[in-house]
Amino acid sequence: MRILSWNLLHGGGSRIERLAEALLSYNADVILLNEFRHNKAGATLRERLTDVGYAYQSAPHAEPRQNIIFAASRIPFDATTFPGQLSDPQLGDFTARVLLVKIGALNIFGVYMPSMKYKRPVFDFLLKLPSHYLSEDSLFMGDLNTGRHYEDEKGATFISAPQFDALLEQGWIDTWRTRNPEAREFTWYSRGYNNGFRLDHALASPSLNSKIKDAFYSHQEREDGVTDHSLMILDTDH
């Protein structure tokens, strides 16, 4: 099974045809998108996906201008979004940021992490998930908007790096890093900081990790200006 994750940047807009073309070229079984929007570009993309067999699609309810998470699959799945659980006493409620795509015994949590302090309740939600997920075939995949200091960024600027590390300490496995321990690749580039950051990740449970044949990024589309993030692909034995 091939699982693909990609951030469209503000729903895609006029770039949507280029995004669709690149997306479909990878022939993934399951597609997780960040910054999808329920607007014209979103509808165009859904049509393209439906046309080539992605009959199963899911996204939380949202206003057309909101950037949300979206999943499409050629294999039937059960979808669960997590909005209510993510309310925070200090930060308030916000749109669903986690979309569970359940395919048989495989739990794929598509994640679109907010920025800055708004990451905290979403990380807390992931950290407090029932422990059975870690012993099953499970995955957190998407734009986590963070990574490890000095490894996924040049310095130590990530706000939620301790929570990212806490997920790894729980036993979640950074599928790309464990296969590329010394590599330095980035999935987003800041012109302001003049630095690259690896923000897009796939964290797998041990049993799922043992079934992953390959975990890699494609940077070409980002370099060509199709969107501002690299895309990520996982190939599993499923």
Add this chain to the structure above:
DNA sequence: ATGCCGGTTACTAACCGA
């Protein structure tokens, strides 16, 4: 050192995103 930028649109000002 994130918006002063840059992309998007229930558009041409307001929103969102490292």
